[in-house]
Amino acid sequence: MKIVTWNINGIKARLDNLLTWLKETDADVICLQEIKSVDENFPRLEIETLGFHVETHGQKGFNGVAILSRTSPDEVLRGLPGDDEDDHARFMEAVFSTASGVVRVACIYLPNGNPIDTPKFPYKLAWMKRLHIWLEGRLALEEPIVIAGDYNVIPEPYDCYNADAWLGDALFQPETRNAYRMLENLGMTDAIRAVSDAPGLYTFWDYQAGAWQKNNGIRIDHLLLSPEAASKLVSADIDRQVRSWEKPSDHVPAAAVLAF
DNA sequence: ATGCCAAACAGGGTTTGA
Numbered sequence: 001m002k003i004v005t006w007n008i009n010g011i012k013a014r015l016d017n018l019l020t021w022l023k024e025t026d027a028d029v030i031c032l033q034e035i036k037s038v039d040e041n042f043p044r045l046e047i048e049t050l051g052f053h054v055e056t057h058g059q060k061g062f063n064g065v066a067i068l069s070r071t072s073p074d075e076v077l078r079g080l081p082g083d084d085e086d087d088h089a090r091f092m093e094a095v096f097s098t099a100s101g102v103v104r105v106a107c108i109y110l111p112n113g114n115p116i117d118t119p120k121f122p123y124k125l126a127w128m129k130r131l132h133i134w135l136e137g138r139l140a141l142e143e144p145i146v147i148a149g150d151y152n153v154i155p156e157p158y159d160c161y162n163a164d165a166w167l168g169d170a171l172f173q174p175e176t177r178n179a180y181r182m183l184e185n186l187g188m189t190d191a192i193r194a195v196s197d198a199p200g201l202y203t204f205w206d207y208q209a210g211a212w213q214k215n216n217g218i219r220i221d222h223l224l225l226s227p228e229a230a231s232k233l234v235s236a237d238i239d240r241q242v243r244s245w246e247k248p249s250d251h252v253p254a255a256a257v258l259a260f
Numbered sequence: 261a262t263g264c265c266a267a268a269c270a271g272g273g274t275t276t277g278a
Contacts, residue, residue: 009277010267034277036268061268062276112278152278171278206278207265220278250266250278 001098001260002026003105005148005221007033007204007251011066014249015043021242022050027255028070029096031107031148035064042066059089065107065149067094074102082130090127098260103229104138108149113170121170124152128179135186144229144258147188150251151222153180155190158199159219171220189230191223191256192238203238204251212243223256232258 004027008014011032022030030052035042037058044054047068057078058064067073073094080091093106108131113124131147138145154172157163166172184190192201202217211217225233239253 013267034267036276112276114278166278169278204278208262209264211265218278247266 001028001103002255002257003029003031003146003148003223004253004255005031005033005107005150005223006253007109007150007221007249009034009036009249009251011035011037011042013247015046017242017245017248019046019050021253022047022052022068029094029105030068030253031105032066032068033064033107033109033150034062035066036062037064055092055094057089057092059087063089063109065089065092065109067092067105067107069094069096071096080108080127080130081134083126086127091131100260101144103144103146103258103260104141106145106147106149108147108151110149110151110153112152113173113176116168116170116173121173124170125175125179128176132179132182132186135183135188139186139226142228143226144232145226146229146256146258147183147224148256149222150220151180152220153177153222154218154220155180155193155222159201161200161202161214161216161218166218171218183224187227188224189227189233191225191230191233191236192219192254194225194230194233195236201238202240203254205243207250221251221254223254225256225258229258232260234259
């Protein structure tokens with residue numbers, strides 16, 4: 001089973017790219033972020049025609065997540081628990097049955113958190129704490145779990161082209177990196193880092209200042225695997241060539257293959 | 261250091277993003 005995360009930066013603007021990519025891919029589950037669409041306007045028919053089941057959790061204008069899958073999920077849940085005041089559409093989870101048991105896939109769009117001297121940064125850290133608490137509860141089920149998404153976290157200095165440029169940024173703050181490490185400390189495995197410790201494994205390049213041409217990227221889209229999922233990890237990779245397409249998202253797909 | 265780029269909403273300029 002191949003599970004992919006991809007921040008598409010607008011489903012309406014990216015539909016042609018997504019359909020082209022879906023026609024070529026062997027992915028089984030695709031977690032999308034920043035669909036920037038309400039559920040009613042999501043182009044589900046075009047995607048269903050290609051053989052995918054579609055589940056969305058959108059809102060007007062920004063944020064929004066979706067899970068596309070070859071098979072229908074047994075269960076879908078929307079929204080990250082822990083704050084009834086939080087109306088951002090940033091989290092959904094789906095449970096799939098396979099021949100060798102269930103797998104739970106969470107699709108997350110973790111808050112950016114910039115600038116750090118505004119309420120956006122504490123919102124990010126609080127969201128990460130809520131994710132941590134949610135995960136503790138799910139881990140008790142001892143299921144294979146994959147948390148796939150745009151984490152807006154640069155885990156380590158070699159996950160960016162120039163670490164000095166990210167000092168003071170919410171994506172690279174010590175508190176941010178620590179919260180990510182705390183998820184790993186619960187027993188989660190970063191799928192990309194489980195297969196390679198190479199530098200330059202980026203998933204995002206800014207639209208500005210020729211970042212793509214200079215390979216001035218960062219690795220912020222991740223797949224964290226519970227122990228039961230990590231034991232089934234076969235491979236993981238980043239589909240970076242998509243960034244060179246016409247009218248691309250600023251993020252590219254990252255994937256993990258599990259032996260289900 | 262940041263809005264140089266991009267998308268949404270709306271129908272111009274603001275908000276958001278990383």
